Amino acid sequence: MNIVFKALNDPTRRKILEMLLARDMTAGEIVEEFNISGPSISHHLDLLKQAKLVVAEKEGQFIYYSLNTTVVDEIMKWFLQFKSKKK
Amino acid sequence: MNIVFKALNDPTRRKILEMLLARDMTAGEIVEEFNISGPSISHHLDLLKQAKLVVAEKEGQFIYYSLNTTVVDEIMKWFLQFKSKKK
DNA sequence: ATAGTATTTAGATATTTGACTAAATATATA
DNA sequence: TATATATTTAGTCAAATATCTAAATACTAT
Numbered sequence: 001m002n003i004v005f006k007a008l009n010d011p012t013r014r015k016i017l018e019m020l021l022a023r024d025m026t027a028g029e030i031v032e033e034f035n036i037s038g039p040s041i042s043h044h045l046d047l048l049k050q051a052k053l054v055v056a057e058k059e060g061q062f063i064y065y066s067l068n069t070t071v072v073d074e075i076m077k078w079f080l081q082f083k084s085k086k087k
Numbered sequence: 088m089n090i091v092f093k094a095l096n097d098p099t100r101r102k103i104l105e106m107l108l109a110r111d112m113t114a115g116e117i118v119e120e121f122n123i124s125g126p127s128i129s130h131h132l133d134l135l136k137q138a139k140l141v142v143a144e145k146e147g148q149f150i151y152y153s154l155n156t157t158v159v160d161e162i163m164k165w166f167l168q169f170k171s172k173k174k
Numbered sequence: 175a176t177a178g179t180a181t182t183t184a185g186a187t188a189t190t191t192g193a194c195t196a197a198a199t200a201t202a203t204a
Numbered sequence: 205t206a207t208a209t210a211t212t213t214a215g216t217c218a219a220a221t222a223t224c225t226a227a228a229t230a231c232t233a234t
Contacts, residue, residue, distance in 0.1 A: 002098060009096035010222085011089060021168065027181055040223055042182055061180055061231040072169040079166065081108060082159040097192080114211055127193055129212055148201040148210055 004075055007051035012036065013044050017053060017067065024066040091162055094138035099123065100131050104140060104154065111153040 007013055016030055031041045045065060048054040052071045057064045094100055103117060118128045132152060135141040139158045144151045 005092070005096045005101070009092045012222090014092070017169065028179090031181095036222090037224060038181070039183080039225080043222075046182085058230095063181065067169065069169050072166055076163070076166050076170060079159055079163050082104065082154065082156050083163060099192090115209090118211095123192090124194060125211070126195080126213080130192075133212085145200090150211065 001074075001078070003047075004051045004053065004071060007047045007053055008075075010044065010047075012041075013048055016041075016044060016048065016065075020054060020065060020067045024064050026062040026064055028062070030065065088161075088165070090134075091138045091140065091158060094134045094140055095162075097131065097134075099128075100135055103128075103131060103135065103152075107141060107152060107154045111151050113149040113151055115149070117152065 012034060015033075019025060019030065019033060027038070027042060027045060030045070031038045034041060045054065045056070048065075049056055052068055054065050055068050057066070099121060102120075106112060106117065106120060114125070114129060114132060117132070118125045121128060132141065132143070135152075136143055139155055141152050142155050144153070
């Protein structure tokens with residue numbers, strides 16, 4: 001849980017998740033969308049991977065990143081307890 | 088948006104939110120639940136307040152903290168875009 | 175094998191964060 | 205008014221974070 005919130009606590013990483021919503025992308029393609037060095041993006045991707053928010057799959061010399069929405073479902077459950085509060 | 092994720096990225100602050108789900112509490116009551124100094128909790132409460140996740144109301148010499156669930160609703164919307172992804 | 179492309183790992187650095195103690199502010203009560 | 209209680213503000217410090225450049229790893233193609 002902790003690591004998921006941590007992964008979400010960065011605009012770059014949230015942007016990456018939104019990009020992956022449209023389509024799977026390679027690390028290089030993701031790098032092109034930002035004015036941030038490759039290694040930094042690689043680090044962000046690693047955090048997202050640790051949080052299991054994305055999945056990496058090697059395809060030849062490329063690594064494709066894609067969303068894993070099941071973790072989002074879990075986070076949603078946490079939020080739902082607040083949603084249901086009526087007053 | 089940024090500040091909300093930041094506020095949520097800490098176990099102490101998330102615990103505070105869960106506590107406030109049960110009932111409104113004074114800063115002092117909240118402090119008692121943790122092995123953390125008053126000033127540190129005060130700082131956490133300030134962040135939650137900045138994120139508008141909680142509301143503070145002065146009542147005599149006490150300050151009561153309560154949840155503001157409308158911000159949770161907004162965050163939920165952000166998550167929902169991922170939820171709806173079908174594959 | 176050599177060179178080129180894709181990506182990560184390592185190491186360095188500046189900024190942010192969470193904790194503390196001490197001091198300040200605000201209210202209640204004797 | 206003087207004192208006690210509740211809470212925040214200020215200042216400090218260690219740990220965590222985000223960024224960078226340089227080097228390492230892995231695959232592709234000549």
